Amino acid sequence: MNLKFLLALIVLLFFIAGCTSNVSEVQLTVKVINAFSNPVEDARVSLVPDNSNFASRVQNTDEQGITVFTVETGKVQISVSKDGYSTTVVDEMLEDSKTREIVLEQLRR
Numbered sequence: 001m002n003l004k005f006l007l008a009l010i011v012l013l014f015f016i017a018g019c020t021s022n023v024s025e026v027q028l029t030v031k032v033i034n035a036f037s038n039p040v041e042d043a044r045v046s047l048v049p050d051n052s053n054f055a056s057r058v059q060n061t062d063e064q065g066i067t068v069f070t071v072e073t074g075k076v077q078i079s080v081s082k083d084g085y086s087t088t089v090v091d092e093m094l095e096d097s098k099t100r101e102i103v104l105e106q107l108r109r
Contacts, residue, residue, distance in 0.1 A: 024073055028092070029099040032065040032080055039065025040104050043082040050075035050091075080104060 028047070032040040043061045047069055059067040073094050081087040085104040092100055 025070055026073055026094050027097040028069045028071060028076070028078075028094055029097075030061070030067050030069070030078060030080070031099060031101045032061050032082075033101060033103055034085075035103060035105060039063070040082060040085070041065060043080055043085075043104060046079040046081075047071065048077045048079070050077070078102065 030045050032043040032045065034040055039061070041061060041063050043065065045059050045061060045067050047057045047059075049056070049071070051074055057069060057071070059069065061067045071094065075091060075093050077089060077091055078100065079087060079089045080102050082104060085106055088102050088104055090100070090102065092098075
């Protein structure tokens with residue numbers, strides 16, 4: 001009886017260990033600039049995961065055109081928009097912390 005219990009416990013522990021994920025968090029710094037390499041303040045940066053590891057997030061850039069996300073590793077889609085500029089969308093694979101520079105093109109009037 002004790003041997004069966006011990007064996008069942010070991011199988012349960014292996015099952016639980018297999019269900020836990022090795023998800024780690026990284027920092028994604030997004031720097032938004034215009035065609036003249038000037039920072040774009042108050043640009044809307046949306047981060048959408050390729051899977052359901054985390055919910056979509058939206059932040060605005062600061063006066064240096066920068067915003068920082070702390071997210072789980074994996075593939076994400078970055079969408080950057082601001083009135084008067086065309087929207088830019090890029091895919092990014094996050095394995096380590098990184099900075100991604102995105103250029104917004106000003107719309108012609």
